[in-house]
Amino acid sequence: MIPATFYDFPFGDLEKSFRFAIFGIPWDGNSTNVIGNTRNAPRELRNLSSFLGRSTEKGDNIMEFKAVDFGDVSVYTSLPDLTRERITLMIKEFIPWKKPYPIPIMIGGDHYCSFPVIKALDEKRSELKQEKFGVLIFDAHLDYYDKWLDVEKDFHCTVSKRISDLPNITAENMAIVGVRDMDTIEVEEAKKDKLFYIPSYKFSPKGASSGLSEQVENIINHFQKHGISNLYISIDIDCIDGSLAPGTPYAIPGGFKYRELWFMLQKIIKKFEIVGLDVVEVAPDLDTASKVTQITAIKLITEIMGFITQKSK
Ligand SMILES: [Mn+2]
Numbered sequence: 056m057i058p059a060t061f062y063d064f065p066f067g068d069l070e071k072s073f074r075f076a077i078f079g080i081p082w083d084g085n086s087t088n089v090i091g092n093t094r095n096a097p098r099e100l101r102n103l104s105s106f107l108g109r110s111t112e113k114g115d116n117i118m119e120f121k122a123v124d125f126g127d128v129s130v131y132t133s134l135p136d137l138t139r140e141r142i143t144l145m146i147k148e149f150i151p152w153k154k155p156y157p158i159p160i161m162i163g164g165d166h167y168c169s170f171p172v173i174k175a176l177d178e179k180r181s182e183l184k185q186e187k188f189g190v191l192i193f194d195a196h197l198d199y200y201d202k203w204l205d206v207e208k209d210f211h212c213t214v215s216k217r218i219s220d221l222p223n224i225t226a227e228n229m230a231i232v233g234v235r236d237m238d239t240i241e242v243e244e245a246k247k248d249k250l251f252y253i254p255s256y257k258f259s260p261k262g263a264s265s266g267l268s269e270q271v272e273n274i275i276n277h278f279q280k281h282g283i284s285n286l287y288i289s290i291d292i293d294c295i296d297g298s299l300a301p302g303t304p305y306a307i308p309g310g311f312k313y314r315e316l317w318f319m320l321q322k323i324i325k326k327f328e329i330v331g332l333d334v335v336e337v338a339p340d341l342d343t344a345s346k347v348t349q350i351t352a353i354k355l356i357t358e359i360m361g362f363i364t365q366k367s368k
Pocket residue numbers: 166194195196198211291336
C-alpha cells in the first residue's frame with residue numbers, strides 16, 4: 056500500500072520539476088523528553104492533512120504547489136550514525152538537485168533532526184557553489200548547551216550550538232527567536248559566542264508601538280547586516296504559546312500566537328530566499344483531542360509554501 060502523502064502530493068515523483076521536497080524524520084531518540092512521541096508526527100501530520108482545506112488563507116490552491124513527498128528517512132534508533140547517514144543521503148542524493156533547486160521541508164522528530172539536515176544542505180550547497188545561508192530558529196529554548204550533561208554533543212538541546220559549529224554558519228549568522236526557557240549555562244555560552252537571540256517578552260506591545268513589528272525589523276536587519284540573503288527556517292513548535300500548542304514535550308507559557316508567527320514569517324519570506332524549512336517537536340500523543348498543535352504545524356508548512364510561491368508570481 057502506498058502510504059498517505061502530505062496533502063496527497065505525488066510520492067517521490069521525480070519526473071516533474073518541483074519546488075518543495077517534503078520528507079519526514081520519525082526520530083526522537085536524541086531528546087531529554089520523558090513524555091511525547093515526536094517520532095509519530097510525520098505520519099500523523101500526513102494523515103491529518105487530508106482532512107484540511109486545500110487553499111491557503113490568501114487563496115492559493117495548495118494542490119498547485121510544486122511539491123513532492125519523499126516519505127520518511129529510515130531511522131535506526133540504536134544506530135544514530137547510520138540514521139544520520141540516511142538523512143545525509145536524503146538531502147544529497149535522493150532529492151534531485153536540478154535547477155531551480157528544490158527547497159527541502161523536513162517534518163521531525165525532535166529538534167536534533169534539524170542538525171544533520173542543515174549540515175548536509177550546507178555541504179550540498181557548497182558543492183553547487185551556492186551562496187551561504189543563515190539559520191532562523193523559532194524556539195522557546197536556546198538549545199545551546201555545548202554538551203548535554205557534559206557528555207552528549209548530539210542532542211535536541213545542543214542543536215543550535217551544533218549548527219553554529221558548521222563551517223559556513225556562525226553564531227552571528229543565526230537568530231533564535233521567541234526564547235523563554237533558558238538555562239544559565241546556555242546563556243553564558245550564547246554570550247561568549249555573541250549569539251543573536253530575542254526573548255519572547257520583547258515581542259509584547261510597548262505602549263503605542265508593536266513590539267512584534269519592531270522585532271521583525273530587528274531580525275531582518277540582523278541577517279542583512281551580515282550579508283545574508285538566503286535563510287533556512289527551523290520551527291520548534293514550542294515557540295507557540297504552550298496553551299495554544301500543548302502537543303509538545305516542553306510546552307512553555309508566554310509564546311507566540313499562530314497569527315503572530317504567521318505575520319513574522321510572511322514579512323521575513325518577502326525579504327529572503329528560503330533554502331530549507333523544518334517543523335519539529337510536535338508530539339501527537341500530547342496533543343488535544345482536536346489535534347490543534349498538529350493542525351498548527353500543518354498550517355505553518357502550507358502557509359510558508361504559499362508565501363514562497365507568491366514571490367515568484
Ligand atoms: Mn528546540
